[in-house]
Amino acid sequence: MRERWQWARRLEAEGTEPDPRFTFANERTFLAWIRTSLALMAAGIGVEALVTDLPGWGRRSLAGFLVFLGGLLASFAFRRWFRSELALRRATALPTNQLAPVIAYGLSTGAALAIVLIVIG
């Protein structure tokens, strides 16, 4: 078996190895959130690239907000993956989902911002 790095081993040493299905599911969930965060970044870049009706500052604030939301989701996704993996290994309850509120409220805020910008622009 290939030698793995020390810091990676620390996670493996924690608790007991869960049913592989859960590890796979946790990993896929993380990747899905990362793809969501990437989509938000793309949306932000898209606003900057394609929106012509809004004033420069309006476009940039909306685009910046969407990109920021994407980056936020990516860091939250990692945290969630790590905490979930620990919870699986220790057989404790999975951490509460803090990502769904972030994207829900974040997107609502983004939409509200866009509406405001369109109305005043």
Added chain:
Amino acid sequence: MVEPRPPWDDGLQNERTTLAWIRTSLSLVAVGTFAGKQSGSNRTFAVLLLVVVATAATMIVAAERRHHERSHHLEAGRPIVSLPAVTLTATSAVGLALVSAVVVLT
């Protein structure tokens, strides 16, 4: 004593997960390309493209290798968690967010 194989097929979950890694790597390339194109500078575009394609290629090769290792680990009951891969992916996404923020705000 040999452990009875679980009723589910180890190979299918493994395959789904590897495909998810590949999809994510490709999304990384797509966003990196878009950000690079939008930066307006050919040099930034080229550098960003190179970085995301190199990262994605590394991720995909590593994912395929882990896919192979995992099928052995599953048989042997060894750990299959991939902390380095997850960390690299999250770091790449956050890094790309920072680059994209610079691109859209300047």
